[in-house]
Amino acid sequence: MSNPPPARVGDPASAIDTPALVIDLDAFERNLDRMARFAHDTGIRVRPHAKTHKSPAVAWAQMVRGAVGQCCQKVAEAEVLVAAGIPDVLVSNQIVGASKLARLAALAKRARIGVCADDRMQVDAYAAAARAAGVTLYVLVEIDVGAARCGVAPGVPAVTLAERIRDADGLVFDGLQAYHGSAQHIRGHGERKAAIDTAAEAVRVTTDALAAAGFECRTIGGAGTGSYRFETATGLWNELQPGSYCFLDADYARNLDDGGAEGSEFEHALFVASTVMSAVAPDRAVVDAGHKASAVDSGLPTVHGLADVTYVSASDEHGKLLRGAGAKPLGLGARVWLIPGHVDPTVNLHDWYVGVRGGLDDGVVECLWPVAARGALS
Amino acid sequence: MSNPPPARVGDPASAIDTPALVIDLDAFERNLDRMARFAHDTGIRVRPHAKTHKSPAVAWAQMVRGAVGQCCQKVAEAEVLVAAGIPDVLVSNQIVGASKLARLAALAKRARIGVCADDRMQVDAYAAAARAAGVTLYVLVEIDVGAARCGVAPGVPAVTLAERIRDADGLVFDGLQAYHGSAQHIRGHGERKAAIDTAAEAVRVTTDALAAAGFECRTIGGAGTGSYRFETATGLWNELQPGSYCFLDADYARNLDDGGAEGSEFEHALFVASTVMSAVAPDRAVVDAGHKASAVDSGLPTVHGLADVTYVSASDEHGKLLRGAGAKPLGLGARVWLIPGHVDPTVNLHDWYVGVRGGLDDGVVECLWPVAARGALS
Numbered sequence: 001m002s003n004p005p006p007a008r009v010g011d012p013a014s015a016i017d018t019p020a021l022v023i024d025l026d027a028f029e030r031n032l033d034r035m036a037r038f039a040h041d042t043g044i045r046v047r048p049h050a051k052t053h054k055s056p057a058v059a060w061a062q063m064v065r066g067a068v069g070q071c072c073q074k075v076a077e078a079e080v081l082v083a084a085g086i087p088d089v090l091v092s093n094q095i096v097g098a099s100k101l102a103r104l105a106a107l108a109k110r111a112r113i114g115v116c117a118d119d120r121m122q123v124d125a126y127a128a129a130a131r132a133a134g135v136t137l138y139v140l141v142e143i144d145v146g147a148a149r150c151g152v153a154p155g156v157p158a159v160t161l162a163e164r165i166r167d168a169d170g171l172v173f174d175g176l177q178a179y180h181g182s183a184q185h186i187r188g189h190g191e192r193k194a195a196i197d198t199a200a201e202a203v204r205v206t207t208d209a210l211a212a213a214g215f216e217c218r219t220i221g222g223a224g225t226g227s228y229r230f231e232t233a234t235g236l237w238n239e240l241q242p243g244s245y246c247f248l249d250a251d252y253a254r255n256l257d258d259g260g261a262e263g264s265e266f267e268h269a270l271f272v273a274s275t276v277m278s279a280v281a282p283d284r285a286v287v288d289a290g291h292k293a294s295a296v297d298s299g300l301p302t303v304h305g306l307a308d309v310t311y312v313s314a315s316d317e318h319g320k321l322l323r324g325a326g327a328k329p330l331g332l333g334a335r336v337w338l339i340p341g342h343v344d345p346t347v348n349l350h351d352w353y354v355g356v357r358g359g360l361d362d363g364v365v366e367c368l369w370p371v372a373a374r375g376a377l378s
Numbered sequence: 379m380s381n382p383p384p385a386r387v388g389d390p391a392s393a394i395d396t397p398a399l400v401i402d403l404d405a406f407e408r409n410l411d412r413m414a415r416f417a418h419d420t421g422i423r424v425r426p427h428a429k430t431h432k433s434p435a436v437a438w439a440q441m442v443r444g445a446v447g448q449c450c451q452k453v454a455e456a457e458v459l460v461a462a463g464i465p466d467v468l469v470s471n472q473i474v475g476a477s478k479l480a481r482l483a484a485l486a487k488r489a490r491i492g493v494c495a496d497d498r499m500q501v502d503a504y505a506a507a508a509r510a511a512g513v514t515l516y517v518l519v520e521i522d523v524g525a526a527r528c529g530v531a532p533g534v535p536a537v538t539l540a541e542r543i544r545d546a547d548g549l550v551f552d553g554l555q556a557y558h559g560s561a562q563h564i565r566g567h568g569e570r571k572a573a574i575d576t577a578a579e580a581v582r583v584t585t586d587a588l589a590a591a592g593f594e595c596r597t598i599g600g601a602g603t604g605s606y607r608f609e610t611a612t613g614l615w616n617e618l619q620p621g622s623y624c625f626l627d628a629d630y631a632r633n634l635d636d637g638g639a640e641g642s643e644f645e646h647a648l649f650v651a652s653t654v655m656s657a658v659a660p661d662r663a664v665v666d667a668g669h670k671a672s673a674v675d676s677g678l679p680t681v682h683g684l685a686d687v688t689y690v691s692a693s694d695e696h697g698k699l700l701r702g703a704g705a706k707p708l709g710l711g712a713r714v715w716l717i718p719g720h721v722d723p724t725v726n727l728h729d730w731y732v733g734v735r736g737g738l739d740d741g742v743v744e745c746l747w748p749v750a751a752r753g754a755l756s
Contacts (some may be wrong), residue, residue, distance in 0.1 A: 001755070002753075017475065017756050051695065076381060093655070094656070099394070122710065148665055150658065151656075233718070278527070297669045316429055317451040318527055358471070374753075375381050375727065376381060
């Protein structure tokens with residue numbers, strides 16, 4: 001049920017079969033280096049999110065640059081990471097169900113495993129699973145810092161949950177999960193900062209209440225690619241969980257900087273290679289990559305490197321391009337590089353990364369990395 | 379890179395691990411029987427679309443009920459179907475690139491293989507691949523019947539392409555591909571019918587021009603779940619290509635019938651099983667199925683069988699539910715059955731179908747079917 005890779009190592013990039021998920025390795029490594037330098041300069045820990053990349057190869061490229069571990073959202077993702085030797089994995093999510101918890105606890109024999117809680121029933125189930133396996137699970141109390149999704153209210157409810165964790169054999173209270181997902185894509189720089197300032201107030205109230213009850217937080221985790229500088233600047237968070245920064249996507253690139261300009265300090269490093277498969281009208285072309293090749297939950301892909309060409313609609317296996325007056329013709333068989341609207345679910349559609357060195361147009365395939373946790377839903 | 383199945387045969391449906399893709403086999407078989415009866419009663423051929431189901435097991439359930447073959451969109455999907463013994467496969471799409479065409483031609487040694495063309499360069503490449511493999515490919519000329527995506531203009535341009543196919547060794551001109559994709563989800567019954575009536579005019583102009591040039595069309599194919607009765611009623615099409623009817627999705631169920639009511643003659647037969655993993659506020663709950671488990675390109679999933687509960691937002695691995703005043707509480711661990719917004723890309727997110735007999739709540743797991751062509755992009 002796994003599909004063959006769309007290229008061979010050593011192939012010219014132009015020979016990659018399409019659609020394919022392609023990493024520009026030079027840009028990718030610059031992105032990793034940029035985040036590693038930030039961590040070094042500020043002294044903050046970085047625990048990149050593997051829900052973006054689902055790949056041991058990417059995880060290790062982050063680890064050798066100083067990442068303290070990996071985050072993920074699913075037990076099945078954690079299984080892939082631990083099998084690849086990652087020594088410290090946080091499931092930045094609530095896990096419910098005895099069979100999943102038995103699997104999670106089994107991982108704790110081979111790695112330091114963290115998990116989040118926002119309910120005492122979860123805590124009791126985590127403790128039972130840890131005791132049954134004879135392991136320790138490190139539990140973060142998730143607080144709602146503004147997304148109104150998961151997480152207990154800041155302050156006393158977090159303390160109550162921390163006490164239950166402290167009192168449970170098999171569990172260690174490790175701190176707070178304070179991630180503001182919906183803030184990541186607030187376009188305005190000031191508005192995005194304001195959302196994190198509000199989140200910081202929730203963290204402060206909670207750490208004060210925890211301190212008054214005798215609790216120390218080893219970890220205060222959160223932040224994403226869109227906001228991590230803000231969390232860092234507060235001095236409250238000590239662990240960042242960015243995912244998309246390694247690849248960047250079209251949606252993140254629409255965030256505004258403090259000068260009001262679109263863009264990102266990171267570079268687009270992940271592309272969907274596509275081919276024109278129909279070109280019957282002078283103003284349009286159809287490529288072989290629709291929404292089964294590039295996820296559209298956060299908008300359509302954009303077209304890389306072709307002036308005045310727009311990807312205007314996606315069906316399952318077709319992407320329609322419109323050519324403006326300034327665009328060159330796009331003939332049958334032409335290669336079109338797409339920048340995904342959202343990298344995380346796009347990666348999840350593919351079995352292989354094709355790593356290209358030396359640029360998309362003239363480069364060479366250097367590596368093929370399996371998307372090892374593709375479809376790891378459980 | 380394939381994930382383990384989320385259940386075992388014989389398990390109660392309540393024990394299925396989540397998220398999981400679940401077929402209500404009773405409803406599924408009624409859907410298949412309904413379409414087979416329609417084909418029998420009208421004498422039209424049905425060639426269901428495997429881009430929806432990507433499964434030999436589903437394909438064979440359709441074949442034993444009289445389907446004449448299968449459609450698909452990708453060579454890699456055709457490979458899965460032919461490997462499973464399907465004797466007649468139409469790639470209802472243009473295929474570009476020498477390596478893909480060599481693979482397609484290789485399949486023609488084991489099955490009758492059809493493919494579409496809207497450009498003479500495709501025709502020449504199809505012919506070269508067929509000759510190199512010593513096989514025959516059956517080529518449909520795709521005409522644009524209103525979607526402005528692929529397909530030559532109706533009339534003379536189709537005749538010109540048919541002549542090129544006729545004159546090419548290794549190819550047989552098989553007729554027309556006349557599929558109106560964008561008509562399928564036009565909500566109003568009358569408006570949807572009008573779109574197909576316009577498409578019919580394009581077909582008529584083209585078959586008249588072909589007849590004048592001495593061409594007969596063995597196949598005039600097209601139609602989908604939203605429109606197939608209209609194409610059939612024109613008497614022009616002789617082969618239907620519906621995909622979604624076997625499962626039905628939330629989007630199709632929003633089409634209006636001739637009385638102006640939402641709904642479909644088909645039943646929802648495909649569900650994403652999910653579990654409440656966070657329930658911190660009385661008016662909301664969060665399930666473990668976001669847009670990596672249920673595709674959102676055609677809207678969010680809907681909630682099956684729970685009054686006054688709405689799925690209001692999807693992130694990668696979270697679905698937020700809001701409970702209205704009339705809803706029962708949704709506690710941690712509660713099972714929630716989701717109806718996907720769009721079945722085709724949702725199926726493509728999963729490795730396994732879990733087939734349940736006897737109803738979702740009290741039924742038993744009868745079968746596990748691999749989504750064998752999951753991720754078959756090439």
